[in-house]
Amino acid sequence: MTGHILGAVPATEVPRYAGKSTFARIADIGEVSDYDIAILGVPFDGGTSYRPGARFGPMGVRQAARTLRPGYHVELGVAPLERVQVVDAGDVTVTPYDIAEACRQIQNHAADILGGGSRRIVAIGGDHTIALPNLRALHAVHGPVALVHFDAHLDTWDTYFNAPVTHGTIFRRAFEEGLLVEDHSIHVGIRGPIYDQIDLHEDAEMGFKIIRAGDLDVIGIDAAVDTVRRRVGDAPVYLSVDIDVLDPAFAPGTGTPESGGLTARELLRMLRRLHGLNIVGGDVVEVAPAYDHAEITCVAAATVVFDLVSLMVAGGAG
Secondary structure, three states: OOOOOOOOOOOOOOOOOOOOOOHHHOEEHHHOOOOOEEEEEEOOOOOOOOOOOHHHHHHHHHHHHHHOOOOOEOOOOEOHHHHOOEEEEEEOOOOOOOHHHHHHHHHHHHHHHHOOOOOEEEEEEOOHHHHHHHHHHHHHHHOOEEEEEEOOOOOOOOOEOOEOOOOOOHHHHHHHOOOEOOOOEEEEEEOOOOOOOHHHHHHHHOOEEEEEOOHHHHHHHHHHHHHHHHHHOOOOEEEEEEHHHEOOOOOOOEOOOOOOOEOHHHHHHHHHOOOOOOEEEEEEEOEOHHHOOOOHHHHHHHHHHHHHHHHHHHHHHO
16 A cells, blocks of 8 residues: 555644644544554553653643644655555543453454554553553464663553553563564663662563663663674564653653653664664654643654654565
């Protein structure tokens, strides 16, 4: 499905502050007969452990996406909307009161969007809990995937207040459920204190590798990207970006900010060096607009969403 931008609003005819309210004013899923990549809002933050508000993330990121010019990605050298049909699939209807039920709703909706074939999804959260049902839906299509996880936090803890599924436990659950390719997953941007040193040992026992935020000061971005590539290999990839991987200077609008994070330029450079990976799904999570200033966080998140879409297209081209 190439050579057209069906349903998108032309920015040279309609000012970017006007027109439809889909992500970057692309086609709504109901406007097309088929699609290749769907951007899906998941307004759920019932798994958050500190500041709530990521349920408003999809709304804020879509608004900030009006600043984008999605016609051509200069660094990746691809015009994603011309190469494939990209749609905004709206928001999952999700309960705010029951985490298990919310996960079932998200998984079922994601499965419907994927359709059991070659379609791909990019989810806008919501807190990081939403990654687990997305991984479950993708596993039904692709089997185990490699996880490339940009975050300040490991998210492989066991429970919070006896709750087994929260935004800080999902990747332990994913490991236990066999959703991840063994020894092919990696965290990037981890920093700050942890509850106990055993957290690191248990994370390693689950087969994760870590590139801490401070490691970039020593090894540099190119070496970090090479590490990610070698770790993933040719496995299908789920690329998950918690916006708090960025320093609070670049992403104040998030639930659990940690000092000493990546700059926006460092994150984007790393992502754009990952072209050619077989990215079958991804997310951008933990955007909480109530704590944002002048859309700083939302603009960063919208840019990352567009980069994930472009990476999927560039990967398919390679």
